[in-house]
Amino acid sequence: MSANSDQPKLAGGESSCNDCVLFSLCFAQDIDADARERLSDVIQRRQGVQRSAHLHHGGQPARQLTVLRSGSIKAYEVSREGDELVTGFYLPGDVVGLDAFSMGHHAGSAVALEECRLCEIPVADFQKMLGESPRLNQVMLRLLAEEMAEARKLLLVVGRLDARTRVALFLLSLSRRFERRQLDPDLFRLSMDRRDIANYLGLTIETVSRTLSALQRDDVIHIRGKHVRILDREALAEQAHVEEASPSRQAVG
Amino acid sequence: MSANSDQPKLAGGESSCNDCVLFSLCFAQDIDADARERLSDVIQRRQGVQRSAHLHHGGQPARQLTVLRSGSIKAYEVSREGDELVTGFYLPGDVVGLDAFSMGHHAGSAVALEECRLCEIPVADFQKMLGESPRLNQVMLRLLAEEMAEARKLLLVVGRLDARTRVALFLLSLSRRFERRQLDPDLFRLSMDRRDIANYLGLTIETVSRTLSALQRDDVIHIRGKHVRILDREALAEQAHVEEASPSRQAVG
DNA sequence: CGTCTCTTTGAATGGTATCAAACCCGGTGG
DNA sequence: CCACCGGGTTTGATACCATTCAAAGAGACG
Numbered sequence: 166m167s168a169n170s171d172q173p174k175l176a177g178g179e180s181s182c183n184d185c186v187l188f189s190l191c192f193a194q195d196i197d198a199d200a201r202e203r204l205s206d207v208i209q210r211r212q213g214v215q216r217s218a219h220l221h222h223g224g225q226p227a228r229q230l231t232v233l234r235s236g237s238i239k240a241y242e243v244s245r246e247g248d249e250l251v252t253g254f255y256l257p258g259d260v261v262g263l264d265a266f267s268m269g270h271h272a273g274s275a276v277a278l279e280e281c282r283l284c285e286i287p288v289a290d291f292q293k294m295l296g297e298s299p300r301l302n303q304v305m306l307r308l309l310a311e312e313m314a315e316a317r318k319l320l321l322v323v324g325r326l327d328a329r330t331r332v333a334l335f336l337l338s339l340s341r342r343f344e345r346r347q348l349d350p351d352l353f354r355l356s357m358d359r360r361d362i363a364n365y366l367g368l369t370i371e372t373v374s375r376t377l378s379a380l381q382r383d384d385v386i387h388i389r390g391k392h393v394r395i396l397d398r399e400a401l402a403e404q405a406h407v408e409e410a411s412p413s414r415q416a417v418g
Numbered sequence: 419m420s421a422n423s424d425q426p427k428l429a430g431g432e433s434s435c436n437d438c439v440l441f442s443l444c445f446a447q448d449i450d451a452d453a454r455e456r457l458s459d460v461i462q463r464r465q466g467v468q469r470s471a472h473l474h475h476g477g478q479p480a481r482q483l484t485v486l487r488s489g490s491i492k493a494y495e496v497s498r499e500g501d502e503l504v505t506g507f508y509l510p511g512d513v514v515g516l517d518a519f520s521m522g523h524h525a526g527s528a529v530a531l532e533e534c535r536l537c538e539i540p541v542a543d544f545q546k547m548l549g550e551s552p553r554l555n556q557v558m559l560r561l562l563a564e565e566m567a568e569a570r571k572l573l574l575v576v577g578r579l580d581a582r583t584r585v586a587l588f589l590l591s592l593s594r595r596f597e598r599r600q601l602d603p604d605l606f607r608l609s610m611d612r613r614d615i616a617n618y619l620g621l622t623i624e625t626v627s628r629t630l631s632a633l634q635r636d637d638v639i640h641i642r643g644k645h646v647r648i649l650d651r652e653a654l655a656e657q658a659h660v661e662e663a664s665p666s667r668q669a670v671g
Numbered sequence: 672c673g674t675c676t677c678t679t680t681g682a683a684t685g686g687t688a689t690c691a692a693a694c695c696c697g698g699t700g701g
Numbered sequence: 702c703c704a705c706c707g708g709g710t711t712t713g714a715t716a717c718c719a720t721t722c723a724a725a726g727a728g729a730c731g
Contacts, residue, residue, distance in 0.1 A: 242570070245659060245660065245661075246659065250578070252570060252573070263563075264563065264566070264567075268560065268563055272567055272570070295552065295555070295556075296552045299548065299549045299550075299552075299555070302548070302552070302555040302559075303548075305559060306555075306558060306559060306562065307521065309559065309562045309563060309566065310516075310517070310521055310562060312566060313517070313562065313565060313566040313569055314517070314525055316566055316569040316570055316573060317495070317505060317525070317569055319573055320505070320569060320572055320573045320576060321495070321497065321503055323573060323576065323577035323578070324576035324577020324578070324620035325503070325576070325577070325620045327718075327719085328718080328719070358676095358677070358678090359677070359678065359679095360677085367577035367578045368719075368720095369719075369720060369721080370677090370678080370679095371678090371679080371680085371719085371720075371721085372718090372719055372720075374678060374679055374680080375679080375680080375719090377679095378679070378680080390677090390678080390727085390728075406498060406499060407498065408498075580686070580687090581686080581687070611709070611710090612709075612710065612711095613709085621687080621688090622687075622688060622689080623709090623710080623711095624687090624688075624689085624710090624711080624712085625686090625687060625688075627710060627711055627712080628687095628711080628712075630711095631711070631712080643695090643696080643709090643710080
């Protein structure tokens, strides 16, 4: 029932990152072959991480860098007043815990939204590799810069745009991320509940629900509980004030 | 009148970063002595950068990393709709242009809010140093992580908090940053106009003005144009929902 | 099949945006 | 010195969107 946290290395059938089905999504594709070899040696795979299990808590010292293999994860911080503040959602291939690896301790918390499989790289090993591979440093800088750009984008979304635009952007963003992962961009399941969506977008549960209903009423989407179908992608993009046209493959959708 | 962009190296009386009055604020204090020596060799100082002169525009390839020596700078992006989105303000000692140095081109623009003096480090030199000094990499990762934390914090401020809280946080944040720079934390000048403040906080000019007036009416601050005096720091902190107590010297105020 | 949680829907309240006008200040020219 | 601008700022009245409070409906699970 509970996750077995002491799996043998690279359990699960693969012998190295090179064979991983997520290779094309993982940052491992961007580093040197020998660094990847070393990575394969130190990576710990964990599966059966259950829903609502925490990967780490805010303030904790960083123990490992985590790559999500399957499932989804919610990142959040806790304000002084004690309420939760959702900062992002991770999908397979995403690196979880970047907030910590340069400071030594995590800024926020990360919790599984459903059963997950992970790749974990102990910080000690990772720091060692960082000291030896400028290439790996570059990749990390890029990942951080991307995460920052993401945070900036969210900043512009939350607090400046109306509810309908925020929700439309949220759905589109998710859709694009699923697409990059070879999943159906028009039919997917929301692993987070309305409360998390509302929190993430800086809205209330009721407003999110109302907005989703409105989008459904206007035949832009079909939504039933956690299941979403995008009926009119163009209309959705219009709501989000973005053009849905050229399939440019920019960094980090 | 216009800036002389071809200053001799280290003009201005100092022979190296070690002698710089800003040393204690600059990231140069955190790198090895010899890396700092190299830095001193490649740094270009520029002074007389006039108000509303741009350091860089969004989309431009990064030419240099800039450290602000005096004056203040506004960072902003331009949305698809063409309107400006203020993402931050830089004060002396801050590094400007971090958004670019790992991607190669700037995500946003940076413009002087008043006459500025700068230290510029050509990217080519900087990249070379990055490839040679893991320590420097660490420092850069830390700076990026800090900037990300800052962006995250702003995210929580904008769009979740009411106008009064946002403005109070803005004033307190500025105050703390002035304090770190040995300036009076209770009496300072806003180099940005109301429009920039409003944009940064995700509010309208009118709301910012009204809120400042209200804070003045309640004897929390005194404000006259761009000149601010904090009368009741505790009350201001209360408005901002933060405790103003232990002078902990955490990273990046 | 009842209970609990999540979600949806409704009505009223409230905070901020919007529209509009007055004000203040620095600069210019008579 | 003072009248006259023009931009930025302040203040006022109204409208609107999201929140809040409240309750009903839908799903998951024992």
